[in-house]
Amino acid sequence: MSKNSHTLDERYQIISKVTIIGAIVNLVLAVFKIIIGYIGHSHALIVDGIHSFSDLLSDGLVVLAAKKGNQSPDDDHPYGHARIETAFAAVLGGVLIAVGVGIVIDALDRLTSGNIVTPESMTIWVALLSVLSKEALYRYTLIYANQLNSPILKANAWHHRSDAISSIVVLVGIAGSMSGIPYLDAAAAVIVSMMIAKIGWEIAKESIEELVDKGLDPKKVKSISHHISEIPGVSQMHMLRTRQMGAEALLDVHIEVSPQLSVSEGHRISDEVSAQLTRSFPDIAQVLVHIDPENDESHSSCSHLPLRNKILQDLEKNWGKIKYARFIEDVTLHYLDGKVSVQIIMPLSVLAGNTEAESLAEQFNASTETLDYIDGLELLYR
Numbered sequence: 093m094s095k096n097s098h099t100l101d102e103r104y105q106i107i108s109k110v111t112i113i114g115a116i117v118n119l120v121l122a123v124f125k126i127i128i129g130y131i132g133h134s135h136a137l138i139v140d141g142i143h144s145f146s147d148l149l150s151d152g153l154v155v156l157a158a159k160k161g162n163q164s165p166d167d168d169h170p171y172g173h174a175r176i177e178t179a180f181a182a183v184l185g186g187v188l189i190a191v192g193v194g195i196v197i198d199a200l201d202r203l204t205s206g207n208i209v210t211p212e213s214m215t216i217w218v219a220l221l222s223v224l225s226k227e228a229l230y231r232y233t234l235i236y237a238n239q240l241n242s243p244i245l246k247a248n249a250w251h252h253r254s255d256a257i258s259s260i261v262v263l264v265g266i267a268g269s270m271s272g273i274p275y276l277d278a279a280a281a282v283i284v285s286m287m288i289a290k291i292g293w294e295i296a297k298e299s300i301e302e303l304v305d306k307g308l309d310p311k312k313v314k315s316i317s318h319h320i321s322e323i324p325g326v327s328q329m330h331m332l333r334t335r336q337m338g339a340e341a342l343l344d345v346h347i348e349v350s351p352q353l354s355v356s357e358g359h360r361i362s363d364e365v366s367a368q369l370t371r372s373f374p375d376i377a378q379v380l381v382h383i384d385p386e387n388d389e390s391h392s393s394c395s396h397l398p399l400r401n402k403i404l405q406d407l408e409k410n411w412g413k414i415k416y417a418r419f420i421e422d423v424t425l426h427y428l429d430g431k432v433s434v435q436i437i438m439p440l441s442v443l444a445g446n447t448e449a450e451s452l453a454e455q456f457n458a459s460t461e462t463l464d465y466i467d468g469l470e471l472l473y474r
C-alpha cells in the first residue's frame with residue numbers, strides 16, 4: 093500500500109491538472125510569441141515561441157508518464173510503476189540539456205549573423221509576459237511537485253523556470269538591440285543556457301541514480317540504522333540496503349535477535365521493525381526484514397547442515413537402545429555457529445518411575461556421539 097497521503101489515482105489527477113494548466117499557458121505563449129515576434133521583427137521571440145510549442149510536447153510526456161507511473165501494482169510490475177515516472181524524468185532532464193545547448197547554438201548564430209533589424213517595442217511586452225507567467229508556473233508546479241514528491245513534476249517545474257530565464261534572455265536581447273548593443277542578448281543567452289543544461293543534468297542524474305538503485309542519502313541511512321538498533325529485541329543489524337522508487341523508499345535489512353527466540357517472537361520483532369520505520373520515516377513504503385540468530389554477514393555458518401528430517405533420521409537410528417525415547421514429545425533444533433544443538437522435551441511422568449534424570453541425559457548424549465554436526469543435547473521435562 094502506498095504510504096503517501098495521496099492515492100495513486102489522486103497523484104495522477106493532480107499531476108495532470110497541474111501539467112495541463114502549464115500546457116495551456118505554453119500554447120497561448122507560443123501563439124503570442126510567434127505572431128508578435130513576426131510582426132515586431134524579433135527573431136529571438138519567434139525562436140522562444142517555437143520553444144514554447146516544443147514544451148507542449150514535454151507536457152504531454154509528463155501527463156503520459158503520470159498516467160503510466162501511478163497505476164497500481166499488477167502481475168507484470170509487482171513493485172508498482174513508479175519508476176516509469178522516474179524514467180520519463182530522466183528523459184526530460186535530457187531534453188533540458190538539449191534546450192540549453194540549443195540556446196547556445198542559437199545565440200552564437202545570432203552573434204555571427206549580424207542581424208541588425210531593430211525589434212518593435214511591443215515584443216518587449218510579450219517577452220515580459222512570458223517571463224512572469226513562466227515564473228508563476230514554476231512556483232505553482234513546484235508546490236505540487238514537493239507535496240507529491242514527484243520527480244517528473246519537479247523536472248517540469250524546473251523546465252518552466254528555465255523557460256522563464258530564456259525569456260529573460262530574449263527580453264534583454266530585445267532591449268539590447270533597441271539600445272544599440274546587439275551582442276548583449278547573445279552573451280546573456282550563453283550564461284543562461286549553461287544554467288538550464290546544468291539543471292537538466294542534475295534531474296537526469298538523480299533519475300538515473302534511482303533507476304540503478306542508488307542508496308538513500310548516507311545521513312538518512314545512518315538515522316534509519318540508529319532507529320532499528322534502538323528497537324527492543326534487536327541486538328545487532330547488518331546489510332541495511334535502501335533504494336528509492338518514485339516517491340517512496342524501499343528498504344531491506346538483516347537483524348540479529350537472541351538465538352533462542354521462537355520463530356513467532358522473531359517474526360513479531362521483524363513486524364515491529366517494519367511498523368516503526370514506516371511510521372517514523374514517511375517516505376519508507378516497504379521494509380523487508382531478515383531475522384538472523386547470529387551474524388552471517390561474511391558467511392553463513394550453518395548452510396551445510398542437514399535439515400530436520402535427516403537429523404531426526406540420524407538420531408532415531410541411535411535411539412533404538414534408549415527405551416524412553418518413545419516418550420519424546422518434541423524436538424527443538426538450534427542451528428548456531430556451524431553446529432546443531434538439540435533440545436528434547438519429555439513428559440515429567442518419565443521421571444516418576446525409578447528413572448534417573450542424569451543417566452537418561454547421559455544415554456541421550458551418548459546417542460549423538462557419532463553425529464559430528466551435533467553440538468550438545470539437552471533434556472527438558474514438562
Ligand SMILES: [Zn+2]
Nearest residue numbers: 143147251255
Ligand atoms: Zn521549455
Ligand SMILES: [Zn+2]
Nearest residue numbers: 382383384388
Ligand atoms: Zn541470515
Ligand SMILES: [Zn+2]
Nearest residue numbers: 346384388389
Ligand atoms: Zn544476515
